[in-house]
Amino acid sequence: MPYKIVEKRILTPVTKMFRIEAPLVAAAAKPGQFVIVRVREGGERIPLTIADFDRSSGHLIIVVQEVGATTRRLGAHEVGQEILDIVGPLGNPTIVPPGGHVVGVGGGFGAAALLCLMKELTARGDNTTIINGARNKDLLILVDDLRKACKNLELCTDDGSVGFKGFVTERLKQMVAGGPPGKPTHVIAIGPMVMMRAVAEATREAKIPTQVSMDPLMIDGTGMCGGCRVSIGGVVKFACVDGPCFDAHTVNFDEAVRRGKMYVQEQDVAAKKLAAAAGGV
């Protein structure tokens, strides 16, 4: 089944958004789920959160940040090209009790994953806030799309080039303390592990239900390899079939951070090889 790219947007020099023909995935997808993508023969399988989907056109939208060889290869794809393999949707949809003030916290390219979720929560009548953060104005992604997906969009930059000057978690803490646009009843954080851990700390004392979307290394995404094990409240869970969203206050982040770095050396080898092949070294 061909997975043809129908639209590509360059969000930052290393962050690309793709709209892809994947009718079966689009028909079944729910916010919070992910797909596994493979970009070439001999290529690895990488999980990517579903940013959005359009059932009527059969399109799936993913956002990829170029970190290693595979994400660079994917990022170099152009409109009209096909992606070798896409399978999903995988994992469980994110479930948020209705009627509250839901705050979605997105760091870096993680903000993309909030798109379909917040859209759905807004449509069902929840009060919704997205805190979208990046180092500076140029690295903030999907500002217009996210603005449409929620009631209040809060921008944060480390350098203050736009919006609140500081980390997303500092802005979140203001809300937890009752500052505008109001105390959250539920928080969902998607982004780098350090950010998600900081979000968990920001809401722990106030006991605000908080979910984080874990994206550990995995191969099949269906519970077969067990490579995606995470410790949740001292119990071993598989992010692929038990998650990917977990109660942030029970996640063992130290372990998750360590396990996430298991193959950094190999990632480096592969990236250097790719750069050399492209004549970049």
Add this chain to the structure above:
Amino acid sequence: MPVKSANKTKMPERAPDVRNKDFLEVNQGYTLRHAQFEADRCLRCQEPKCVDECPVTIPIPQFIYAIAKGDLAESARIMRQANPLPAICGRVCPQESQCEMTCHMVKKFQSVAIGHLERFIADWERTQPPPPVPQRKMHKEKVAVIGAGPAGLVCAGELGRMGYPVTIFEGLHAPGGVLRYGIPEFRLPKAILDWEIGMMKNLGVEIVTNVIVGRTITLDDVMDKLGFSAVFIGTGAGLPTFLRIPGENLMGVYSANEFLTRINLMRAYQFPESDTPLKVGKRVATIGAGNTAMDSARSAKRMGAEESLIVYRRSDKEMTARVEEYHHALEEGIQFNWLTAPIEVVGNDQGWVSGLKLQRMKLGEPDASGRARPVPIEGSEFIFPADNVVLAIGTSPNPILIKTTKGLEANKHGCLIADEKTGQTSRKHVYAGGDAVTGAATVILAAGAGKRAAEAIHQDLSGGK
């Protein structure tokens, strides 16, 4: 008929210290001379006991006699009619506990090498032009098969041969199931798997990859929206068992599924030509003593481990691996530690495995499996250094399909409930077989279940006409 030789004709093998450094096939296969010599050892029993033990009832004396006569085409035809995966089964079946166990020769001598001969005739067939697709009445009812592992492939192949349009839905990016992700290249080359799958495609079987029934589409969608009249579930037993001991999430601890999938499906042994890495240290401890444990320990050696060790809580007598795999492992320098059970994985300050805490065991009374129960010896704990730990202690069926399908019943082990003869599940027109029903078992049992279910589906859809 006088017995020509008391012993089996030896399978030509690559030298242990050469083969344990690469992933090329260990067994090299019989020549025609070997095969005809071995075929002549068959007594051609009037009441062959070997056939009774074969899950797909291959007419064993007949296919062997055809080899002895030199009519290889006839032998291949007999074989393929009974077993749609002969090149695979000839390589991976536990013949010593099936056909070869009841061979008449065993009473006094070694059995006929039925498995080696099966492999021989299947490999010969592969050198020939593909056989013509049999003339058959085409049926209009479509059948869906979920999972392209041994059970699903055989069921699809049989239905294809009967003239049914068959589509296999496979969750991974390539078909084969455990034959692709589990069994290493040095035991079952992927080229052979691809050829066998090609034979299925010749019969009109369509394979759609990247579709997880239960996630991408539901089983009800398959029947109601896509219009399939019957479904066969062959989703295998892909869920790895962990020990639930401290330290299992340390870096460098793998399930055998992950370890072998990285190597076999993702070709980690070709990294960085391929993109999936696998970290293998100097000393790799594999826990368990089944075929998967042997595959893991032997693969670890090939991935560069200086020492590859098996840790097993029972003794060699209770080991479940095929005899050939055990012998090959021994020859390749795998070290066996019997009567030792892991109680903890220990790590260094970086979060990497540094060893296993083991406890010595002794054998007690037989347990539910009929094997002697291992009993811990108090105070015998010791630390066993290791850079990696691979857990090869079993798998269970994947719950995704059962959880997402109404009316599909499973037992307390998560195995689908299906009629032993027909594979009929608790849902009308839905059949199942292989590891999804039995829990982790063998390729040939899955093949047998797929074959019987194909016949039952045929009866169901057309009253056998």
